Amino acid sequence: MNYELTQEQGDFKKRFREFCDREISPRASEIESSVALLRENCRRLAEGGFFTFLFPENNRDHPRSYQTSILAWEELARSCPSTFLSSVLGSILTAVSIHRYGNQDQKELHLPPLTGGKKFGAFALTEPQAGSDLAGLNASAIKEENTYVLNGVKAFAVNGPEADVALVFASITPDSPLDRRLNAFLVEKGTPGFSSGPLLEKLGARGAPVSELRFENCPVPEEALLGGAGQGFEIARQMKEISRLGYAAYSLGIAQACLEEAVRYARKRQAFGRPIAHFQEISFKVADMQMYVDTGRLLLYYSAWKLDEGLETGTDLSIAKLFLSEAATWCASTAVQIHGGYGFLKGSRVERLYRDAKLGEIGEGTSEMQRRIIARSLLGEG
DSSP: OOOSOOHHHHHHHHHHHHHIIIIIGGGTTGGGGOHHHHHHHHHHHHHTTGGGTTOGGGOTTOOOHHHHHHHHHHHHHHHOHHHHHHIIIIIIHHHHHHHHHOOHHHHHHHHHHHHTTSSOEEEEOOBTTBSSOGGGOOOEEEEETTEEEEEEEEEEEETGGGOSEEEEEEESOTTSOGGGTEEEEEEETTOTTEEEOOOOOOSSOTTSOEEEEEEEEEEEEGGGEESSTTOHHHHHHHHHHHHHHHHHHHHHHHHHHHHHHHHHHHHHOEETTEEGGGSHHHHHHHHHHHHHHHHHHHHHHHHHHHHHTTOOOHHHHHHHHHHHHHHHHHHHHHHHHHHGGGGGSTTOHHHHHHHHHGGGGTTTSOHHHHHHHHHHHHHOOO
16 A cells, blocks of 8 residues: 655645745734734635646546545645635535535536635534534425425534625425425525624634524425436535545644744743753653654645545544544644743734634544544444
8 A cells, every 4th residue: 555645746735835835824823813814814815726736627627526635734734724714614615505506597606706716615513512423414405396495593603704705504304304404595694684794803813704694484486496306415425525634634734833833932932051952851742743643644644645536434523523533632732842932922823723722622522522423333323
């Protein structure tokens, strides 16, 4: 089994890292308080085709689209976790859903502005009382002639306050089997009865706007139905795979950034007449960070390979996401510890990464949920 990147993949990753170091990283701290900078980042990413890496017809030279995507996703998360969340777990999830399930009119209307970085998409699945449990979703869509009337609340919608179009999942027949119960709708900003809640203030990833989305007797035309009636569950299932892969890449990028910052500081910081990198207490911490990063990267690459091959990936994605999210929080904590008092100061890079890392253990299924998935695959229902 060959674990090496091809020459083409290596060159692509190198070019994308250079782009992120030049165009994205310098804004990473400012973006926490400026949505204008976030929009500018998305426009710059769009110029390089970032939003279409999972569109196979646009990647004939990169047929392994998941493997290509995670190379870029890791570098973007390493540079700016907020931009990653907004672009990948907001706009890309919405765009890929439309690309795979939309009709020609829907594609022509929504894909050019989404993939061009001109508009934001929001993937609205999670609700206040239900996230991983799709059977617990309460948002409803009642059909009246040629219109569906939506009612309900979606929680923690990435890009919610800024979204130009939201992909919304709602129950059409509560008593039907789960795999036929949900519809997916494309709801545009300005639709009567559709509103976003106030911007939520978060511990980390503050540059990615998040809010509730509310639907109160919101009329949605039949043409806004994505896929066929009852196909919402299948769309949600596929997009949750991409989202879980995305959160694993998010955590890998943060862990890699923490490792780089720790190495840089340990070489520079002097104590007792020599760099602290020469002390075993520090060097062993850095060695452990490298171990976690390399192991997690292999788990992520393996999951992406299985997705490209069309193989079952549920447990592998959970393992990759679980390992990397917990590795990232450990690496972030260790990087702050190595920096000492300077790492505790507001505005330092490791302070920001420390705050950003925690989301990986929560988003798209908590660490506890991932352990449940892994255990059930080994032991059966329990």
